[in-house]
Amino acid sequence: MNTVRLTVGQAIVRFLDNQYLDVDGEEIKYIAGVTGIFGHGVVVGLGEALAEKNHSLVFYQAKNEQGAGHIATGFAKQNSCRRIMAVTSSIGPGALNLVTAAGTATVNHIPVLFLPGDVFATRQPDPVLQQVEVPYDSTMSANDAFKAVSKYWDRITRPEQVMTAFINAMRVLTNPAQMGAVTIALPQDVQGEAWDYPEEFFDKRVHHLERRAPSQAQVARAAAMILAAEKPLVICGGGVRYSGAGPELAAFCKKFHLPFGETQAGKGSVLWDNPYNLSGIGVTGSQAANRLAKKADLIIAVGTRLGDFTTCSKWLFQNPKAKILGINVASFDAYKMNAEPIVADAKLALAAIGAHLGRRGYKSAWGEEITREKALWNAEVDRLYSIEDPAGLSQIRAIGELNDQLLPRNAIVVSGSGSIPSDMQRTWRARVAGTYHMEYGFSCMGYEIAAALGAKLAAPDRECVAIVGDGAYTMLHTELLTAVQEGRKIIVVVLDNQGFQCIDNLQHSQGIAHFGNEWKRRDPATGQLSGPSMSVDFAKNAESWGAVGLRASNVEEFRRAVRKALREKGPVVIDAKVSAKSMTGGYDSWWHVGTAEVADRPEVVAAAKAVREELAKARKY
Ligand SMILES: Cc1ncc(C[n+]2csc(CCOP(=O)(O)OP(=O)(O)O)c2C)c(N)n1
Ligand SMILES: [Mg+2]
Numbered sequence: 001m002n003t004v005r006l007t008v009g010q011a012i013v014r015f016l017d018n019q020y021l022d023v024d025g026e027e028i029k030y031i032a033g034v035t036g037i038f039g040h041g042v043v044v045g046l047g048e049a050l051a052e053k054n055h056s057l058v059f060y061q062a063k064n065e066q067g068a069g070h071i072a073t074g075f076a077k078q079n080s081c082r083r084i085m086a087v088t089s090s091i092g093p094g095a096l097n098l099v100t101a102a103g104t105a106t107v108n109h110i111p112v113l114f115l116p117g118d119v120f121a122t123r124q125p126d127p128v129l130q131q132v133e134v135p136y137d138s139t140m141s142a143n144d145a146f147k148a149v150s151k152y153w154d155r156i157t158r159p160e161q162v163m164t165a166f167i168n169a170m171r172v173l174t175n176p177a178q179m180g181a182v183t184i185a186l187p188q189d190v191q192g193e194a195w196d197y198p199e200e201f202f203d204k205r206v207h208h209l210e211r212r213a214p215s216q217a218q219v220a221r222a223a224a225m226i227l228a229a230e231k232p233l234v235i236c237g238g239g240v241r242y243s244g245a246g247p248e249l250a251a252f253c254k255k256f257h258l259p260f261g262e263t264q265a266g267k268g269s270v271l272w273d274n275p276y277n278l279s280g281i282g283v284t285g286s287q288a289a290n291r292l293a294k295k296a297d298l299i300i301a302v303g304t305r306l307g308d309f310t311t312c313s314k315w316l317f318q319n320p321k322a323k324i325l326g327i328n329v330a331s332f333d334a335y336k337m338n339a340e341p342i343v344a345d346a347k348l349a350l351a352a353i354g355a356h357l358g359r360r361g362y363k364s365a366w367g368e369e370i371t372r373e374k375a376l377w378n379a380e381v382d383r384l385y386s387i388e389d390p391a392g393l394s395q396i397r398a399i400g401e402l403n404d405q406l407l408p409r410n411a412i413v414v415s416g417s418g419s420i421p422s423d424m425q426r427t428w429r430a431r432v433a434g435t436y437h438m439e440y441g442f443s444c445m446g447y448e449i450a451a452a453l454g455a456k457l458a459a460p461d462r463e464c465v466a467i468v469g470d471g472a473y474t475m476l477h478t479e480l481l482t483a484v485q486e487g488r489k490i491i492v493v494v495l496d497n498q499g500f501q502c503i504d505n506l507q508h509s510q511g512i513a514h515f516g517n518e519w520k521r522r523d524p525a526t527g528q529l530s531g532p533s534m535s536v537d538f539a540k541n542a543e544s545w546g547a548v549g550l551r552a553s554n555v556e557e558f559r560r561a562v563r564k565a566l567r568e569k570g571p572v573v574i575d576a577k578v579s580a581k582s583m584t585g586g587y588d589s590w591w592h593v594g595t596a597e598v599a600d601r602p603e604v605v606a607a608a609k610a611v612r613e614e615l616a617k618a619r620k621y
Helices: 008-016 046-051 065-078 093-107 142-149 161-173 216-227 238-243 246-256 287-295 346-358 369-384 395-409 420-427 447-458 470-475 479-486 501-509 538-544 555-567 602-615
Strands: 003-007 019-023 026-029 031-036 058-061 084-089 112-118 152-155 181-187 194-198 205-208 232-236 260-262 277-280 298-302 323-328 340-343 412-415 436-438 464-469 491-496 548-552 572-577
Touching: 003 008, 008 046, 008 161, 008 181, 008 194, 031 065, 031 112, 058 479, 065 084, 065 093, 065 112, 065 436, 065 447, 065 479, 084 093, 093 112, 093 142, 093 181, 112 142, 142 152, 142 181, 152 161, 161 181, 161 194, 216 298, 216 323, 216 340, 216 346, 232 246, 232 287, 238 246, 238 346, 246 346, 260 287, 277 287, 277 369, 277 420, 287 369, 298 346, 323 346, 369 395, 369 420, 395 420, 395 464, 395 491, 395 555, 412 420, 412 447, 420 436, 420 464, 447 464, 447 470, 447 479, 447 491, 464 470, 470 491, 491 538, 491 555, 538 548, 538 572, 548 555, 555 572
Parallel strands: 019 205, 031 058, 031 084, 084 112, 112 181, 152 181, 232 260, 232 298, 260 277, 298 323, 323 340, 412 436, 412 464, 464 491, 491 572, 548 572
Antiparallel strands: 003 194, 019 026
């Protein structure tokens, strides 16, 4: 056996550089690069290996580790999980800054490889700078915090462990039923230790994106359920997008006359003007999708986690006869809500069930209802997209203007938190698959801008537009500087409504007085945050990072700013001042929140009573 003497860091780089993914016969180089921030915990180990010139992994220097994790997540999501990045950090604070991003990747089922530095395996210098020291367990470090948010977790305490650990990492990263964050902690001394690795470990390795086929029995069971139903409704989840099953879903719905609602992750898998596409479903869904979901007697949930935003906290499916058919590559998700589980790839399952049903000549009893509801909803979106706000600019109008200008360019829109994803899930008209990029599994403030850079790295020829609230921008926007550094153009649209307004809305809807969410100065007279509104110049902030800053506070200025932004060559921030309460509200939906049962304000007690009343209509599991 030929061996090669390499450090752990060098072995990792060489291995990662030689991984490929076969997707339906197409071979893709799987790991594009590494992003992150070095520190003493990684710079002389893995950092040294990356600095050598014998590999093709690009290093992207992030400005905040959480941002690095989101860049990688945005990159993999935009690549439909077929190409990924690794993320590295120092030990302690650098590693812990990554944990939020690891949670975001895992919740969204997006493969990202996290390689945080770790404390010394030998323990000689303990406590090394930034070591937490757990007095009751010396084997624990800050990196154990990744365990709750990783699909696979390991720590390399001996050089030879690299081989099994990284093959395991690839097993999880490339399996659609398991993918998410993989964390391999790298003690800082071990990264520099050399070992004689077998040459063959570094041979080109092709992993196969396996499409799990449904069994014949599963297909027969699914078909029988559909045949027994009059009004089935389909939910198009993220699994449809990652499986590339948009065409199969569209054909299935057309053939059997089935309406479908889109989750945040699944939205855009089928064009918005497809006659069966009722737009978003659930808490932030459309009137059309939610109304039909209440009547449906079968819910065909395809590739969805059935999160509370999709099911209205299990309240939406109000037909007492309604059953659920769960088509999902992950059995964990297929079994949810007492569904009949079809554990299979969405593309294969829809095709197989479709073929089986086709022989039976099935057609739903929805009749004209689908067209009628779709037309009503389209008219409502047209109304929302043309709202004239006497105060200046309404948020939903701004989103409409963006839709108008970005749609013909097939620009990628990226968002994740606040009231913007709600407006967009309801109304956004996506024309090309993969242009609606929403992180709403974790709804992590700070995802938007970093992920837009990740999406841009995945799709360099496309316009990538982050649409972000003032709160989320302020929380994490510094990968804007990385975009400037990389010469990658992203457009950031800040819809500034002076506060954490969606949370303010929630608070208010439950009878609580405004408290702690609006961005107002402390008023010395009341001692509360009830003084004048804060005013932030986000355009100036952007200019300080080297981006172009544009300003808008009415429709005309906003239109002009978007047109100008599209002409620019480098990163742009549009600072758009929108009216505080100009987002859309709910349509035929409900959301379960934990309102206080006893309170000073009678409005709160009444709201808690209303929660209990609605909860009585919801499914129990
Ligand atoms: C990291 C993180 N912290 C807190 C929250 C809870 N949260 C959700 S939206 C939101 C406010 C967002 O404010 P902004 O970005 O201005 O959007 P707006 O609601 O005003 O549209 C908060 C605090 C979150 N989703 N993510
Ligand atoms: Mg805001």
